[in-house]
Amino acid sequence: MQTTDETTPPHSLSDWKVLFPYWKSEEKWWAWSLLGGAIGLSVLYVQSAVWFGAWYHRFFDAFFAGQVAHCLGMLPLYLLVTVGSVAVHVTQTYLTQILSMRWRLWNTRVYLRQYLSEEAYYRLEHGPNRADNPDQRIADDLSQMTVQTLKLGLDAIDAVTTLFSFAVVLWNIGGVLSFDWHGHHFHIPGYLFLGAVITTLTASGILERFGSPLIGANYRQQHFDADLRAGLMDIRRNSEQIAFYGGEEAEHLRLSGYLAHIATNWRSVVRYTWRVNFIGEIYTGIATVPLWLMLAPKAMAHALTFGLYSQINSAYTQVRISLEWFIFNYADLATLRSVLQRLGEFERTVSQQSETGIERFVSEIPSVQIRDLTLCLPDTTPIARIGNLTLESGERWLVRGASGSGKSTFLRALAGLWRHGSGAVSFNMRQAMFLPQRSYVPSGTLRQTLSYPATPDRYETLSCQRVLEAVNLAGYSHRLDEIANWRDVLSPGEQQRLAVARALLFRPAILFLDEATSALDEGNERRLYEALLSALPSTTFISVAHRDALCRFHDHEIVLGDGNAVFSALEK
Numbered sequence: 054m055q056t057t058d059e060t061t062p063p064h065s066l067s068d069w070k071v072l073f074p075y076w077k078s079e080e081k082w083w084a085w086s087l088l089g090g091a092i093g094l095s096v097l098y099v100q101s102a103v104w105f106g107a108w109y110h111r112f113f114d115a116f117f118a119g120q121v122a123h124c125l126g127m128l129p130l131y132l133l134v135t136v137g138s139v140a141v142h143v144t145q146t147y148l149t150q151i152l153s154m155r156w157r158l159w160n161t162r163v164y165l166r167q168y169l170s171e172e173a174y175y176r177l178e179h180g181p182n183r184a185d186n187p188d189q190r191i192a193d194d195l196s197q198m199t200v201q202t203l204k205l206g207l208d209a210i211d212a213v214t215t216l217f218s219f220a221v222v223l224w225n226i227g228g229v230l231s232f233d234w235h236g237h238h239f240h241i242p243g244y245l246f247l248g249a250v251i252t253t254l255t256a257s258g259i260l261e262r263f264g265s266p267l268i269g270a271n272y273r274q275q276h277f278d279a280d281l282r283a284g285l286m287d288i289r290r291n292s293e294q295i296a297f298y299g300g301e302e303a304e305h306l307r308l309s310g311y312l313a314h315i316a317t318n319w320r321s322v323v324r325y326t327w328r329v330n331f332i333g334e335i336y337t338g339i340a341t342v343p344l345w346l347m348l349a350p351k352a353m354a355h356a357l358t359f360g361l362y363s364q365i366n367s368a369y370t371q372v373r374i375s376l377e378w379f380i381f382n383y384a385d386l387a388t389l390r391s392v393l394q395r396l397g398e399f400e401r402t403v404s405q406q407s408e409t410g411i412e413r414f415v416s417e418i419p420s421v422q423i424r425d426l427t428l429c430l431p432d433t434t435p436i437a438r439i440g441n442l443t444l445e446s447g448e449r450w451l452v453r454g455a456s457g458s459g460k461s462t463f464l465r466a467l468a469g470l471w472r473h474g475s476g477a478v479s480f481n482m483r484q485a486m487f488l489p490q491r492s493y494v495p496s497g498t499l500r501q502t503l504s505y506p507a508t509p510d511r512y513e514t515l516s517c518q519r520v521l522e523a524v525n526l527a528g529y530s531h532r533l534d535e536i537a538n539w540r541d542v543l544s545p546g547e548q549q550r551l552a553v554a555r556a557l558l559f560r561p562a563i564l565f566l567d568e569a570t571s572a573l574d575e576g577n578e579r580r581l582y583e584a585l586l587s588a589l590p591s592t593t594f595i596s597v598a599h600r601d602a603l604c605r606f607h608d609h610e611i612v613l614g615d616g617n618a619v620f621s622a623l624e625k
């Protein structure tokens with residue numbers, strides 16, 4: 054589905070809900086243990102940094118006082134703590150990666166289940182509430198969500214721990230600022246810490262002001278990238294049709310359109326990123342100047358040793374860096390927000406009930422019951438009125454009518470895929486099979502393709518060979534275990550015969566055929582119907598077809614047209 058330049062991320066608090074289910078799932082013990090481990094190591098790592106600050110203070114004071122022997126004696130412990138803190142740091146990364154992968158796998162399994170339940174994949178493409186590029190949301194967005202959330206979340210915890218640990222250090226060693234101004238005496242304890250907070254918050258405010266459009270731009274970028282990828286996939290899927298039409302120019306034009314969206318939006322992304330980086334870098338460059346100014350009174354009073362300056366500078370920098378967390382992660386936070394918005398939108402769309410209208414009930418009785426059925430377009434314009442009809446077990450019905458009269462829509466309504474209209478249908482869905490005009494031919498072994506949607510071990514080799522022979526595909530019998538892209542190998546007529554072979558294997562109690570033999574010559578079509586009728590004598594058939602030749606295989610017909618559908622018995 055295409056998106057437009059106007060696409061902007063919806064703002065919904067419920068998007069954040071996407072993050073929670075994993076932490077309450079059956080995996081919660083793993084999740085919380087890994088997270089607890091990662092946080093614990095992160096806190097330990099910060100504490101090692103505090104220890105290093107105090108160590109530098111002692112070391113440099115001794116070093117600049119010429120006590121080299123004392124300094125050498127301090128080194129073994131320094132090396133030991135360095136190795137320990139590195140081990141803590143890399144183990145924290147290791148735990149985070151395991152957690153990220155487990156979270157992603159769990160979420161992807163849940164999303165796949167939702168996507169492949171209650172025809173959600175169909176509704177997302179054809180329903181009134183669509184979510185573009187579900188493949189991107191399931192494959193890329195979920196991965197980004199877990200990686201980015203953990204990275205940003207643990208960084209935030211790290212920042213808070215660092216802030217508190219070094220704020221205490223800075224407060225204690227920074228001392229008090231005392232001065233007189235306009236006849237008043239000022240006494241500011243912890244002034245270095247306050248200075249760091251004011252400087253960083255001012256910079257954050259400026260960045261928020263100039264950087265916020267980056268969120269919308271990132272959101273749009275993901276849409277446009279996905280559109281280009283979907284366009285390229287279309288070409289792969291329809292390469293032959295495009296080649297026959299000589300559609301290269303048209304395709305080029307279409308893809309260039311997607312690319313133009315990407316280029317226009319990319320310029321915005323680059324511009325906003327430039328702005329964010331510029332402000333961030335300038336700030337980094339000048340961030341220590343306020344510290345020098347604040348330390349000037351101490352320096353003038355000769356109360357600043359190099360060791361003390363080194364500890365103050367390291368504590369001030371750590372406080373600043375932890376407060377800057379918001380600044381430096383602004384772009385990542387923006388990306389995460391847009392990823393969550395896309396996933397929230399997907400969840401809402403998937404969980405929306407199919408629109409009400411035509412009701413479908415699953416019954417155990419062998420007949421197909423149709424009650425007061427009217428088919429409409431999505432805008433409620435009526436297409437066809439079917440009314441009441443019961444198709445008894447073993448009856449063979451032919452559905453006819455001019456092109457566009459609603460024949461395929463009638464079958465979609467029976468399958469529960471078309472809800473626009475009113476009335477109800479009920480039959481035993483589990484015993485029914487639908488053969489559309491363009492049959493689905495997944496790649497893999499021919500046995501897999503033939504057994505679809507059942508697993509390939511469901512049917513014996515002999516049964517597979519028999520049905521292939523029955524549909525005039527005996528030539529493929531010895532290739533059952535060959536892996537190929539069968540959609541490209543088999544001709545459209547052969548694909549339709551393969552679909553009929555599936556029905557012969559599955560042996561449904563009710564078989565719906567929507568022009569399922571339209572690509573065949575009359576001889577093959579006749580042979581297929583004969584094979585179906587003799588192999589499935591008690592199956593109810595509902596065939597949509599244009600050709601009169603099929604009348605002899607059916608005993609009733611439904612003719613759709615203007616007004617009510619007409620039902621009649623067919624003469625043999």
Ligand SMILES: Nc1ncnc2c1ncn2[C@@H]1O[C@H](COP(=O)(O)OP(=O)(O)OP(=O)(O)O)[C@@H](O)[C@H]1O
Pocket residue numbers: 179430431436454455456457458459460461462463
């Ligand atoms: N998803 C859709 N949205 C809007 N209109 C639709 C949709 N699908 C089908 N229609 C419209 O519903 C009407 C009936 O379509 P349907 O495919 O059922 O006709 P048909 O009798 O099977 O045609 P044909 O014999 O050409 O296959 C057509 O006017 C079609 O344009």
